[in-house]
Amino acid sequence: MREFKWQKDPPETAHPIVRFIWNEMKAQKVTALDVAERSGVSDGTLRKWKKKDRSPQLLQVIDVLEVLGYELKIVEKKIQ
Helix, strand or coil: CCCCCCCCCCCCCCCHHHHHHHHHHHHHCCCHHHHHHHHCCCHHHHHHHHHCCCCCCHHHHHHHHHHCCCCCCCCCCCCC
């Protein structure tokens, strides 16, 4: 594993899922390169999500979340 060196948090304007991914990477002390190698999603793509230069594709999000130990689920929205 590479030496962990955190750069900056994603902007508040980034999509909540992207913010979750980057915050979880920080919490687990894994780099974009580590996640890229294990997920098949390039580190450049991860960085573009963070900068809002590219919107995440669902299958890529699922792959990245799985590497971080999560799964994406769809749940019925409760109407109040």
